Amino acid sequence: MASVKGEEVVSNKQVILRDYVTGYPKESDMYVTTGSIKLKVPEGSNAVLVKNLYLSCDPYMRSRMKPATNASYIASFTPGSPIVGRGVGKVLDSAHPNFKKGDLVWGMTGWEEYSLITETDSLFEIQHTDVPLSYYTGILGMPGMTAYVGFYEVCSPKKGEYVFISAASGAVGQLVGQFAKLLGCFVVGSAGSKEKVDLLKNKFGFDDAFNYKEEPDLDAALKRYFPEGIDIYFENVGGKTLDAVLLNMRIHGRIAVCGMISQYNLDQPEGVKNLMFLIVKRIHMQGFLVSDYYHLYPKFLDTMLPYIREGKIVYVEDIAEGLESGPAALVGLFSGRNVGKQVVVVARE
Structure with a gap:
């Protein structure tokens, strides 16, 4: 000094x-x-x-x-x-x-x-x-707020709906899945390793999960896990995953576009071919930035702190x-x- x-x-x-x-x-x-x-x-x-x-x-x-x-x-x-x-x-x-x-x-x-x-x-x-x-x-900072506003404010979820989350074991996805379960939704997540899939099912309480790297046909995988279709998709990945999800959304489904990590390192982003399904299924697809919602931070803390203290939500x-x-x-x-x-x-x- x-x-x-x-x-x-x-x-x-x-x-x-x-x-x-x-x-x-x-x-x-x-x-x-x-x-x-x-x-x-x-x-x-x-x-x-x-x-x-x-x-x-x-x-x-x-x-x-x-x-x-x-x-x-x-x-x-x-x-x-x-x-x-x-x-x-x-x-x-x-x-x-x-x-x-x-x-x-x-x-x-x-x-x-x-x-x-x-x-x-x-x-x-x-x-x-x-x-x-x-x-x-994380859980009490930007990622937690992102999960909270993306799920509750953008997706307007209802009990019993079918929810799919990509990059589901990450800082945001793990929380979205737990919010959805607390509300009484059916929740499936995708991740990139067996360890992460096990985490989703055994620690975060997802109804099911799969390793997208082991699925040669994402459309077929989603039809397997969501035979009745998807009401809410929490988008963290983009690219081929989004394209497959669009084929499997239900009428009046909602997509919260949080991130597209599969595209960040590409010189030329992948195209999405199935956007017609936004019309066919009357899907609401909305991008959002958490910074637009920081006025809700006190309300967010009032929700999250009891969940954490009572062990209703866990965080890795x-x-x-x-x-x-x-x-x-x-x-x-x-x-x-x-x-x-x-x-x-x-x-x-």
Whole structure:
């Protein structure tokens, strides 16, 4: 540690994006370096200085690794600078009226040991610490809110409906399935390994699940699991899965388009051929961004915290220790290496 004009300066380990990425991201597209940072918010700012504790690995971060296009809804990362994502941190200094030293917060932060957060609009104070802090990267953070608004607000579910979820063991899918079961729906999920399929059936309580990699004909697989068709599809994958689902939707079915991870690393996205079924089946298909629904966060917490405390919902995390493990953890999302919500531990409270 050093001191500049009475201000403490510390080393600050960071994960840097080397350059924009094409194709599948590699660990070598990022590197870890050590900079320095003053542990004091600049005078006249409205910023918050945090010590990062947990970082969230999320599929949408792949789109930030390439130059912005008209299909982007969030700014690209800056090559040569730390990558950015959602995380949990402890406030060390604050010039913002809503946050004070010692507060625990979650929101957008840098992939580094310490971050000066100047864009505080999406920063939330953590008031409930009887659950693991890492949960605020997942079940009580952005993925949890995504599952909640996508299922309840976009899909308008009813008891007894038939629900299909792709990438069902991931940070969002595992929650959607449990919400649907709590409501009394019939739920099937797809995942990419036997371990994940077993997790869906034995831990999350799905009625059934299958490994999409072992299904040469997804249309036939869906007809096997949903002989009467699908009322609600929670879309995390896109491509061939969406095409097959469209053939198997029921009249007035709903599709919540949350993500399309199968398309993120392709130079040319796959086409979808069966869109005519949107008309034939009168399907409502809606894309959504969780940021449009953050006003519902208090209501979401009122729902989720009792579920967690009473054991009505369980959550599986895949923990990577240390900032140095961040690049491998993030890249692993795109080969399905993670089991559950991928979290990087920077420091423990």
